[in-house]
Amino acid sequence: MSREPHDHSHDHAHSHSHGHAHDHDGAGAAPRWKHDGVRVITGDKLDPNTAQTPGMFRQAAINHARVGAQKIWAGTVAIEPDAKTGVHHHGALESVIYVVRGRARMRWGERLEFVAEAGPGDFIYVPPFVPHQEINASPDEVLECVLVRSDNEAVVVNITDIEPIERPEAVYWVDPIHRHP
Secondary structure, three states: OOOOOOOOOOOOOOOOOOOOOOOOOOOOOOOHHHHHOOOOOOHHHOEOOOOOOOOOEEEEEEOHHHHOOOOOEEEEEEEOOOOEOOOEEOOOOOEEEEEEEOOEEEEEOOOOOEEEEEOOOOEEEEOOOOOEEEEEOOOOOOEEEEEEEOOOOOOOEEOOOOOOOOOOEEOOOOOOOOOOO
16 A cells, blocks of 8 residues: 655644644743643542432532533532432433442332442443432442533432332343343
8 A cells, every 4th residue: 555645744824723822832822721721629629519419428529610611510429338318310411420439229210110239440320310319238338439410510309209119120231241140
């Protein structure tokens, strides 16, 4: 296969924007990235002033008010040993839960009739409007998770009129990699 040599020069005669300064040595570079660029929110600076659900403690790290996020919300949640949260959903938002420590038992459905568990390193996806409940399946370890939602503010709709069934139906994550036990 023969290749023609490429001309790597860049013609700057035409009008366009790269979104970065052309001064590659940093001299005269726009200072906007200093305050509008990467932000680090340390673990001791999380904001508990966010929507809460009984039985869990949420803290915001990334949202519009804190960093100007336009399309995501991120934070943490802690659930005490053997505790279960109130039933809730997150409106039109999609949610991702990453389990850092402990054992999460998720219940969902019109009557919380479905259940699945996740441990450290596992991700949980919660679609929009799905009624669900998080349960700490461990009797002696706090469940710690990272949450990410598909909008810049936390939306939590707590539901008080769902009567959960006694025995939820187990649902296993079955795909080409994971087989039904």
